[in-house]
Amino acid sequence: MATPLQPVEIAGGGLAGLSLGLALRRSGVPVTVFEAGGYPRHRVCGEFITGLSVDTIERLGLGPILSGVETYREVAWYLRDQPLRRQPLASPALGISRYRLDQRLADAFTAAGGELRPHTRLPLDAAPPGRVFATGRRPARPEWVGLKCHALNLPLAAELELHLGEQAYVGLCAVEPGRVNVSGLFRLRGGLELSRELALSAYLRAAGLGVLADRLARVAIDPASFSAVAGLGFSAPSRRTDRLEIGDTYAMIPPFTGHGMAMAFQSAEQALDPLLAWSRGDAAWDETLSTVRRRLRRLFRVRLAVAGALHPVLVNPVGQRGLATASHLGVLPFDSLYRLTH
Numbered sequence: 001m002a003t004p005l006q007p008v009e010i011a012g013g014g015l016a017g018l019s020l021g022l023a024l025r026r027s028g029v030p031v032t033v034f035e036a037g038g039y040p041r042h043r044v045c046g047e048f049i050t051g052l053s054v055d056t057i058e059r060l061g062l063g064p065i066l067s068g069v070e071t072y073r074e075v076a077w078y079l080r081d082q083p084l085r086r087q088p089l090a091s092p093a094l095g096i097s098r099y100r101l102d103q104r105l106a107d108a109f110t111a112a113g114g115e116l117r118p119h120t121r122l123p124l125d126a127a128p129p130g131r132v133f134a135t136g137r138r139p140a141r142p143e144w145v146g147l148k149c150h151a152l153n154l155p156l157a158a159e160l161e162l163h164l165g166e167q168a169y170v171g172l173c174a175v176e177p178g179r180v181n182v183s184g185l186f187r188l189r190g191g192l193e194l195s196r197e198l199a200l201s202a203y204l205r206a207a208g209l210g211v212l213a214d215r216l217a218r219v220a221i222d223p224a225s226f227s228a229v230a231g232l233g234f235s236a237p238s239r240r241t242d243r244l245e246i247g248d249t250y251a252m253i254p255p256f257t258g259h260g261m262a263m264a265f266q267s268a269e270q271a272l273d274p275l276l277a278w279s280r281g282d283a284a285w286d287e288t289l290s291t292v293r294r295r296l297r298r299l300f301r302v303r304l305a306v307a308g309a310l311h312p313v314l315v316n317p318v319g320q321r322g323l324a325t326a327s328h329l330g331v332l333p334f335d336s337l338y339r340l341t342h
C-alpha cells in the first residue's frame with residue numbers, strides 16, 4: 001500500500017497560497033488554506049498581469065481560471081496629465097479583477113478537494129514542517145499608500161493607461177465589461193487622512209494628476225470597490241531561513257511592473273516540486289526550505305534589483321523628466337527594461 005502523503009498547511013489564501021494549494025491538490029496532497037479575509041472581495045491591485053508564461057499556467061492548472069480574461073497589447077504613458085508615449089507592450093498582459101480572480105481560485109481549490117478556511121487568521125509565530133507562508137506583503141515603514149476603485153463606463157485612451165505623477169503612478173485598464181480598474185501607488189502625504197472614498201481623488205490632485213481626477217469625477221464609481229492599503233515597502237527578499245515563504249511574503253516587486261501577481265504564481269510553481277517531494281517523504285523539511293529559497297533567489301534576484309532601482313526614478317520629478325526626454329528622443333530601451341524586470 002502506498003504511504004499516505006503528508007498534509008500541507010498554507011497561511012494566506014491570496015494568489016500564491018491558493019495557486020499552490022490547487023497545484024498540490026492536483027497531485028493528491030491534502031491541503032488546508034487559512035485565509036484571514038473572505039471571498040469575493042476587492043483588493044488594491046492594478047489588475048493587469050505581465051510576464052505569466054503558458055508553462056506556469058499549465059503547471060498550476062490556471063487555464064480555466066484565466067479563461068475569458070482581457071488581453072492588453074498596448075500602453076499609453078502620461079506624465080502629469082500630458083500624453084507621453086503610446087507603445088505596444090513587449091508581451092501581451094492579462095486583465096481580470098481581483099474580485100473575480102481570487103474567487104475563481106478559491107472555487108477551483110475547493111472543487112479540487114482542498115479545505116479552505118476563510119475568516120481564519122493563522123498565528124505567524126509557529127512554523128512547523130509542512131506550513132507555507134503566503135500571507136502577502138511584509139510589514140514596512142508607512143511610506144507608500146495604494147488606492148483603487150472600479151470606475152464604470154470610463155472611456156480609455158488605450159487598453160492600458162499608465163500615469164506618472166509627483167511621487168505617484170496610477171494604472172487604468174478595463175477588467176470586466178463596463179468596469180475600469182483605477183489603481184495607484186502614492187507616497188503617503190500628511191493632511192490627506194481621508195476616507196477611502198475621498199482619498200483617491202485627493203491623492204491624484206496632490207500628485208499633479210487633476211485631469212485624471214476630473215475624468216473619474218464625471219463617471220460613476222462602484223462604491224464597494226474603493227480600497228486602500230498602507231505600509232507598503234519594496235524591500236529586499238525575506239532573509240528568513242526558518243520558514244517557507246512565497247508570493248509577496250518572500251518579496252514584493254514595485255507595482256509599475258504589473259508583475260507581482262505573476263511572481264506570486266511563479267513562486268508557487270517553484271515551491272511545488274520540493275513540497276511534493278517532502279509530502280511523499282522523499283525530502284526532509286530543512287532541505288525543502290533551502291531548495292525553495294535557492295530557486296526563488298535565482299529566479300527573482302535580477303528583476304527585483306532592477307525594478308527596485310527604477311521605482312524611485314519613475315516617481316521622482318527629475319527622473320521623470322529624464323525618462324520623458326529619453327522617450328521623445330526614442331532612446332529609452334523599453335523592451336530591454338521589460339526583459340530585465342520580468
Ligand SMILES: Cc1cc2nc3c(=O)[nH]c(=O)nc-3n(C[C@H](O)[C@H](O)[C@H](O)COP(=O)(O)OP(=O)(O)OC[C@H]3O[C@@H](n4cnc5c(N)ncnc54)[C@H](O)[C@@H]3O)c2cc1C
Pocket residue numbers: 011012013014015016017034035036037044045046047048049050120121122123124134135136137145146147171183184185229232246247248249252255257258259260261262264
Ligand atoms: C498599488 C498596487 C498595485 C498593484 N498592481 C499590480 C498589477 O497591476 N499587477 C500585478 O501583477 N501585481 C500588482 N500588484 C501586486 C500584487 O497585488 C501582489 O504581488 C499579489 O497580490 C501577491 O499575491 P500574494 O498571494 O503573495 O499576496 P496577497 O494576494 O496579498 O494574499 C495574501 C493573503 O494572505 C492573507 N493573510 C495575511 N495574514 C494571514 C494570516 N496570518 N492567516 C491567514 N491569512 C492571512 C491575506 O488576507 C491575503 O488574502 C500591486 C500591488 C499594489 C500595492
